Amino acid sequence: MGSMIPYGRQSILQEDIDAVVEVLNGDWLTCGPTVERFEAALCDYTGAKHAIAVSNGTAALHVAMLAGGIKAGDRVVTSPNTFLASANCAEYVGATADFIDIDPETLNLSSDLLEKNWQADTRAVVAVDFAGRPCDMPAIAAIARNNGAVVIEDAAHALGSRLKHDGQTHTVGAHPWADMTTLSFHPVKTLTTGEGGAILTDSDELAEQCRLFRNHGMVRNRPEEPWYYGMETPGFNYRITDLQCALGISQLKRLDDFIARRQEITDAYNQAFQSLENLQTPALFSGGSSAWHLYVVQIDFPMLGKSRAQVMQELRELGVGTQVHYIPVHLQPYYRNKYGYAEGKCPVAEAYYEKCISLPLFPTMSDDDVGRVIQSVEEIMR
Numbered sequence: 530m531g532s533m534i535p536y537g538r539q540s541i542l543q544e545d546i547d548a549v550v551e552v553l554n555g556d557w558l559t560c561g562p563t564v565e566r567f568e569a570a571l572c573d574y575t576g577a578k579h580a581i582a583v584s585n586g587t588a589a590l591h592v593a594m595l596a597g598g599i600k601a602g603d604r605v606v607t608s609p610n611t612f613l614a615s616a617n618c619a620e621y622v623g624a625t626a627d628f629i630d631i632d633p634e635t636l637n638l639s640s641d642l643l644e645k646n647w648q649a650d651t652r653a654v655v656a657v658d659f660a661g662r663p664c665d666m667p668a669i670a671a672i673a674r675n676n677g678a679v680v681i682e683d684a685a686h687a688l689g690s691r692l693k694h695d696g697q698t699h700t701v702g703a704h705p706w707a708d709m710t711t712l713s714f715h716p717v718k719t720l721t722t723g724e725g726g727a728i729l730t731d732s733d734e735l736a737e738q739c740r741l742f743r744n745h746g747m748v749r750n751r752p753e754e755p756w757y758y759g760m761e762t763p764g765f766n767y768r769i770t771d772l773q774c775a776l777g778i779s780q781l782k783r784l785d786d787f788i789a790r791r792q793e794i795t796d797a798y799n800q801a802f803q804s805l806e807n808l809q810t811p812a813l814f815s816g817g818s819s820a821w822h823l824y825v826v827q828i829d830f831p832m833l834g835k836s837r838a839q840v841m842q843e844l845r846e847l848g849v850g851t852q853v854h855y856i857p858v859h860l861q862p863y864y865r866n867k868y869g870y871a872e873g874k875c876p877v878a879e880a881y882y883e884k885c886i887s888l889p890l891f892p893t894m895s896d897d898d899v900g901r902v903i904q905s906v907e908e909i910m911r
């Protein structure tokens with residue numbers, strides 16, 4: 530057995546290290562020009578008008594809630610098939626986190642169910658682009674906006690994904706169907722700054738609000754009193770450092786290469802696994818392109834005659850790391866206890882959860898690594 534192949538991993542080259550060292554040798558470690566350069570680079574890449582870089586993707590979601598005016602008494606709906614943060618951000622502002630089931634094919638929040646189950650107190654939809662595949666944003670936005678709700682696209686998995694609509698291709702972060710788009714730059718994501726995140730928006734007002742909440746709710750608006758800072762609202766310290774942004778700028782130059790390699794590996798997996806019994810590869814997607822944050826297969830464990838824990842252990846012994854994305858968020862102890870959410874609330878996400886397993890996918894995987902994953906999966910599925 531060679532070394533362990535993790536399910537996700539960053540790519541760091543000497544040029545990334547040099548970029549960070551250059552900032553370390555400079556004047557600004559935080560609140561400096563490299564933050565602004567990273568924000569400009571994110572706007573350049575996506576086409577968004579504004580980017581507000583923050584300390585992580587969870588902070589980005591919290592800031593989006595605050596900027597969107599979401600508060601106690603409001604309902605925020607999201608997908609159960611996501612990381613905790615997509616829902617928790619509602620709880621941070623005293624709103625109620627609620628869940629709409631996913632579509633079994635896209636594994637994203639179902640726009641049909643969103644429409645059918647709309648409740649009058651819903652003020653925001655957090656649409657999560659699971660694994661990198663964009664949600665049906667035009668449909669989601671139409672329903673939300675008809676009802677006066679804010680649309681937040683949680684694109685933590687989807688920086689570099691694209692959405693086709695009416696013959697036009699839009700980059701996630703710069704289409705008309707999200708008021709704000711949030712990103713995460715955690716090391717397993719498509720681009721990393723260590724920890725980090727951002728909010729993208731075309732709205733000048735929302736951008737200003739995001740900047741306010743990122744930095745203690747503080748403004749410096751008296752040029753005649755240059756020491757003055759006024760606190761307009763109790764914001765947070767969600768700032769990102771210049772060091773992190775230097776890494777982000779350097780990484781962004783290779784984002785398209787990262788995604789191309791992710792696509793290549795995905796194609797190899799799809800090809801190899803299509804004939805395996807009891808294993809379902811990710812659904813094809815013709816409505817744009819995915820940045821392929823995750824490669825999730827669904828295995829019928831009872832038919833295979835092995836539990837998921839067994840399969841994960843056997844793969845581990847063959848040097849292949851795996852993960853599970855995600856435990857349906859509505860079934861987390863906090864949400865069960867607070868709202869009485871239980872099994873049966875989102876049956877599609879619950880059934881999907883019984884089957885899902887994420888295989889290694891990251892741009893620095895060698896062809897040998899990819900071959901080893903394929904061989905190992907074939908072996909344990911036999």
Ligand SMILES: Cc1ncc(COP(=O)(O)O)c(C=O)c1O
Binds near residue numbers: 683
């Ligand atoms: C869908 C989704 N939203 C939000 C987040 C939160 O991002 P971060 O870890 O940068 O706080 C994550 C990260 O795992 C995520 O997967």
